[in-house]
């Protein structure tokens with residue numbers, strides 16, 4: 430990690446500590462009311478693991494579902510830069526995506542990131558490229574619809590990581606665990622890293 434990236438990660442870590450130590454407060458209008466400042470960020474352990482996995486691929490096209498305020502994207506974009514790849518990150522709310530872009534610029538990583546704003550389930554279908562790495566971390570009821578949208582776009586050898594598989598408990602995450610393991614060509618394991626991550630690899634028997 431270079432100094433600019435480390436500096437930005439440290440800013441995020443301070444904000445993560447603050448958010449996790451404060452009592453939960455429902456944002457005005459709820460989670461999609463346009464004033465939710467919670468990051469719901471993965472922690473540094475999950476971030477480091479994402480970085481290691483994505484760096485192990487050659488020139489990967491990385492897709493992130495759920496940019497939020499940009500924390501996980503820093504780990505993924507750093508891996509994209511190191512491996513000659515790029516990151517496409519999708520977020521429903523423009524105010525979150527704008528903050529993520531500012532932080533990426535500060536980290537010197539914005540040139541490796543394509544920020545997209547809108548509904549990920551719809552936008553995945555519009556992606557022209559095949560995918561080598563997918564990080565799934567949006568609202569949990571969207572995990573399976575997103576899987577159905579990105580699965581046909583996976584390159585052989587693609588790695589998939591889904592967050593919040595153990596905490597908070599959700600039917601959406603459970604359904605994703607069942608659905609991903611039922612897909613042809615998928616090997617998958619649930620790891621107790623952070624809030625629990627499902628790490629999967631796509632290796633079709635007869636690659637096209």
Ligand SMILES: C[S@@+](CC[C@H](N)C(=O)[O-])C[C@H]1O[C@@H](n2cnc3c(N)ncnc32)[C@H](O)[C@@H]1O
Nearest residue numbers: 469470471495497500501520521548549566567
């Ligand atoms: C758990 S947070 C992502 C945290 C982020 N990956 C991180 O670790 O820094 C989930 C994000 O998904 C976004 N989201 C929810 N529904 C979405 C949708 N349909 N399309 C794109 N993003 C969505 C939410 O606005 C929220 O910012």
